[in-house]
Amino acid sequence: MSAAAIRATGLTKLFGAQRAVDGLDLAVPRGSIYGFLGPNGSGKTTTIRMMLNLISPSSGTVELLGEPMPRAAQRVLPRVGALVEGPAFYPFLSGRDNLVRFDAADTRSAPATRRARIDTALERVGLAHAATKKVHAYSLGMKQRLGLANALLRPRELLILDEPSNGLDPQGTREVRSLIRALAADGTTVFVSSHLLGEIEQLCTHAAVMRAGTLVASGTLDELRSQAVREVTVTTADPDAAAAVLRGRGLSPSIPAADRVEAALPDGVAVEDLTAALVAAGVRVRGIAATGESLEDRFVALTGEGFDVAG
């Protein structure tokens, strides 16, 4: 049980000359809800496909639940539920019949309990009423829910979910979040990819950030937050005096507005110490705030996209 739920070592995938995934090292602890973040095209789905033995790595190895892939695939995959690059179904079959087919495709699933397991899975994703409808008549969100039901056809030790809330309405997104929390509370490890930071921040215990095929950060959310570039903003009637005090503390402040001083906050400098120093120097402080601690800023800084936060 001590082995990581997922361990990737030097995982690399080349598409022609493009390194879609490049030397990825990842360890997903058991019991965690692990967010896998990255902008579009950063290699999240490619990584997940390699984990599930859908595409073979150009180099590197993957272990799922402590067993080497792809050698142990037939033994391990029944214990893993997956949603890869969106749901996919037979449009001419009903939602229920689609699940029957995928359950039959699992050579180790028990037909005796199939009906009950499918009912439970449909119930969990709120699709019980639409189970007999043909999938071609499903909306995007209904298909997404059915995809989740497929991942939950039997109790799993690990769930690998690629953008699970894609296409869901706000209630659906919330339901999926609480579903994932409930599953994690039962001991299931959940590996969930997303390009939506807010979602990962609300849900996950751990996260890894991808950029153009390489891993640029990973760890618990608190670790990631503490690595964030923080900034202190002082609102004051004496900006020059305030800037001088900050400079004296080793910061490099700027004065973007007549009543505001901003500076990057180096490690080891606490905001409360700065407040004391400002007050001691007689600066008339109207407000002081440490900003830039959100994961979003960290994410944007790491992936180099979006607007310039400091500007």
Add this chain to the structure above:
Amino acid sequence: MSQAETAGPTAAAVRPLALLGSELATLFRRWRTITMLSALAAVPVLIGIAVRVAGAGSGRGPAFIGAITDNGLFVAFTAIAVSIPVFLPMTLAVVAGDTIAGEASLGTLRYLLVAPSGRLRILLVKYAACAAFAIAATLTVALFGCLIGAILFHIGPVTLLSGSQVGFWGFSGRILLLALYETVSLLGLAAIGLFASTLTSVPVGAMAATIVLAAVAQVVDALPQLDWIHPWLFSHYWLGIADVLRSPVEWGSFLSNLWLQLGYLAVFGALAYGRFTTKDIAS
């Protein structure tokens, strides 16, 4: 976790045939399959009605058509003779070309694989489903031929090509034998279609390639200049229907056909295996 352990998949029995059952159920519940089988059933019905209305004509037209007015069961023979060059290979090519490429284009292939179904199992199940369709297709033509023949014409003892007579049941046996013969005849083409299907995620492409190959093989088979290649063509025995009507049955061509088809199955099965087990499933 305790829940996961009591339902422990490692302890559960492995059911290798579950996917086959699901595949057959999916195939034969599809509208496309039902439509194709209905079209095949229409062949003997049309032949029966045409002969009933207009008579058998004077020696022109498909094989055995002149015998229908003597014995209705010949509708089945005529219908199979009419269907084997085009309709049967075409419908089979649709099923075989769709096997892997169809799942790939729907995206369901990745969910079958992570379920998990091993790649070899998927190939075997898909091929078995093609063979099942070939049986269903030839039997549909044969059974509807017998049915319409019995309704529209007189049935009685039949004089075989070698002069001896067989009764109703004996002749029905010959018809079943013919259906079996043509099913076997299609096994090679099914393997070609399966291989074509592993090459693409566009099912129509694999279907078209298979149909074109079936046509080319028959054209080449008709060119005397290329007669050295004829015994190696998968379509070479397709029209050997008359051998089933001899007494005793001409098993020689039956066996040559079987070996030829198994040869195609071995070669294209191996190619499909080589391709599919190393393929990146990126759809």
